[in-house]
Amino acid sequence: MAVAKKSKASSKGLGKGLGNLIRESEEDENVVVKEVVKEVVVKEPSEMKVRLSQIEPNREQPRKVFDEDALIELSESIKQYGVLQPLLVQKKDKYYEIIAGERRWRAAKLAGVKEVPVIIKDYSTQEVMEIALIENIQREDLNPIEEAQAYQRLIKDYRLKQDEVAEKVSKSRAAITNSLRLLKLDERVQEMVMEGKLSNGHARAIIGIEDGDQQYQVAQKIFDEQMSVRETEKLMKNLNRPEKPEKQKPQNDFVYRDIEEKMNKIMGTKVVIKNREHDKGKIEIEYYSQAELERIYDLLKQIKNE
Structure with missing residues (x-):
């Protein structure tokens, strides 16, 4: 008398890939045990x-x-x-x-x-x-x-x-x-x-x-x-990136811009006045060559001597 054994595929085979999963399940459900001769026969997967x-x-x-x-x-x-x-x-x-x-x-x-x-x-x-x-x-x-x-x-x-x-x-x-x-x-x-x-x-x-x-x-x-x-x-x-808050200009900023414009004309180059609180700040004078720097120096020296 032949007894057919059939078991569902184990999900443990899934991690090994689809091919391994299918092969494991095919082997399980195609095993036929013959009690008389004590042998195991594995049938090929059936395709139709x-x-x-x-x-x-x-x-x-x-x-x-x-x-x-x-x-x-x-x-x-x-x-x-x-x-x-x-x-x-x-x-x-x-x-x-x-x-x-x-x-x-x-x-x-x-x-x-x-x-x-x-x-x-x-x-x-x-x-x-x-x-x-x-x-x-x-x-x-x-x-x-x-x-x-x-x-x-x-x-x-x-x-x-x-x-x-x-x-x-x-x-x-x-x-x-x-x-x-x-x-x-x-x-x-x-x-x-x-x-x-x-x-x-x-x-x-x-x-x-x-x-x-x-x-x-x-x-x-x-x-x-x-x-x-x-x-x-x-x-x-x-x-x-957080937006930097826009700095509020002092109420008398127009005064500094007026002086800045006058200094531009006197120096013959770009002058920037950066005013801070309590009437403090700094003056930046731009130059574009060593000769121009020397000209600015002579001009400041001349203004000092007047």
């Missing part, structure tokens, strides 16, 4: 063709934005060579739900393909979320906001800690923390990041602006003027 109309995308897929040009390019490749890599799906009541491979599914629809290769697996809701996240991160398909939203969901819905999320996606805890900070951006700015109008670096640079309207205005300025990240950081330094 499924009509495209029977497949639906995962509504909780982290990726929301797809590059139309890239999809068209992939669809042209599919027309010529077919779908080379199977979609990873799980069986639902009346359809198959995509776990990994929505981009291939979309491109296959554009190419007019009727059937695609799939591998059918069975995962928990959390594991499906983790696999979709890992696949997109490995392919660098997610924009910074989508990635941050996926991390937030793992933390909020599945009560994972940041270091646990970091381990699952093979990133540092600091990278997860910095990613989550992007969700503090004004929603309009988040939309600009998702549309590719602002880079991750731009977004991080302006995240310190607490007022949403001001943050959006700065984001628009960055986009309109095509500012680099370095230029954005410089802009932020200027915004954060």
Whole structure:
């Protein structure tokens, strides 16, 4: 009598990458133990063709934005060579739900393909979320906001800690923390990041602006003027620099300006009187060569002797 053993995939394999996770789960559910001969037989992963109309995308897929040009390019490749890599799906009541491979599914629809290769697996809701996240991160398909939203969901819905999320996606805890900070951006700015109008670096640079309207205005300025990240950081330094209070001119300042003008005429060069409180200050006389300095000296000497 044969006894089939079947166990769900362990989430501990996620941090090692999508490939390792799938291999581990395949080994678990394809092990058949024969009691008579005491041997273990491992079957190859089963792949089958499924009509495209029977497949639906995962509504909780982290990726929301797809590059139309890239999809068209992939669809042209599919027309010529077919779908080379199977979609990873799980069986639902009346359809198959995509776990990994929505981009291939979309491109296959554009190419007019009727059937695609799939591998059918069975995962928990959390594991499906983790696999979709890992696949997109490995392919660098997610924009910074989508990635941050996926991390937030793992933390909020599945009560994972940041270091646990970091381990699952093979990133540092600091990278997860910095990613989550992007969700503090004004929603309009988040939309600009998702549309590719602002880079991750731009977004991080302006995240310190607490007022949403001001943050959006700065984001628009960055986009309109095509500012680099370095230029954005410089802009932020200027915004954060406290404004120096404008010095109030003394009530009798006009007297000093009048004397200043008379001295300009006498000296034949620019003279600046900087008056302070209590009628104190200093006089600055400009010269532009050694000969002019000597002329000013002779003039002052002459005035003294008169």
